[in-house]
Amino acid sequence: MEKLTNKVAVITGGGSGIGLATAKEFIANGAKVVIFGRNQQALDEATRELGAMSYGIQGDVTNLTDLEKLYSETKSKFGGIDVVFVNVGQGKLAPIAETSETFFDEMVSVNLKGAYFSLQKAIAHLNPNASVIITTSWLNEIGFGGSSLLSASKAALRSVVRVASAELAPRGIRVNAVSPGPIGTPFWGKIGLPDKILQGAAEVITNQTALKRFGQPEEVAKAVLFLASTDASYITGHEIAVDGGINQI
Ligand SMILES: NC(=O)c1ccc[n+]([C@@H]2O[C@H](COP(=O)([O-])OP(=O)(O)OC[C@H]3O[C@@H](n4cnc5c(N)ncnc54)[C@H](OP(=O)(O)O)[C@@H]3O)[C@@H](O)[C@H]2O)c1
DSSP states (O other), rough: SSSSSSOOEEEEETTTTHHHHHHHHHHTTTTTTEESSOOOHHHHHHHHHHOTTEEEEETTTOOOOHHHHHHHOOOOOOOSSSEEEEOOOOOOOOOGGOOOHHHHHHHHHHHIIHHHHHHHHTTTTTTEEEEEEEEOOOGGSSSSSSSSHHHHHHHHHHHHHHHHHHGGGTTTEEEEEEEESBBBBBBGSSSSSOHHHHHHHHHHHHHTTTTSOOBBBBHHHHHHHHHHHHGGGGOOOOOOEESTTTTTT
């Protein structure tokens, strides 16, 4: 049975990885889906793959005008919004001792400010009983060397989810987080580590998961679909981990 028939969904970072897998899952369940990202070519390729129920809007989450355009254009094209998946994030690493102010500002700007205003600018356009899902990370909860800004920005989003769930509950709007563990997406190629070190890190991380493998973006998408749908109608302010048990053993 389709779980999002006639629903309108917006996915930031919907052109690749977890966002794209979720767009596919939503469309397979009857939704119209707007995907948002910086790279027009990636959006064009994704919408070609996703088909007629998808629409791409180019922009940057760090630019508030782009975010206003994302939601106003979505509303003019499809009407009020039922699901927002606030999913953009980047995972560049640096030890605290070597973190520059520029690097700090970039990470906080994309991961925290970008997600915060992706949520804020959506609020006026949300239908009653809408669902918001924000992507956090398994790194919320552990001390993974080099990840201070990635971990701190995602932990801050975990907190924003709780506050937003309180503020939006009077409209029946639910706000939850999905917390991926290590997932095989283009994310890992962008963290700035040489291939050999990345491969070594991937082996160590794989061994730390209970299931001894990286997850697939489709496995996260299934959890996002659950949170987006009425199957999760009594769940708000929560975080669902899709992490192969990495933080449990
Ligand atoms: N993969 C993992 O192991 C893992 C684990 C824990 C959490 N996560 C989280 O999962 C989320 C999705 O990541 P992913 O693994 O699917 O990686 P991904 O394939 O790199 O997806 C990130 C998407 O965000 C877009 N994006 C990046 N910066 C942007 C900006 N400033 N404005 C607009 N769009 C932007 C990228 O497109 P453009 O470059 O075209 O803009 C891309 O489509 C992120 O929040 C990440 O922190 C991932």
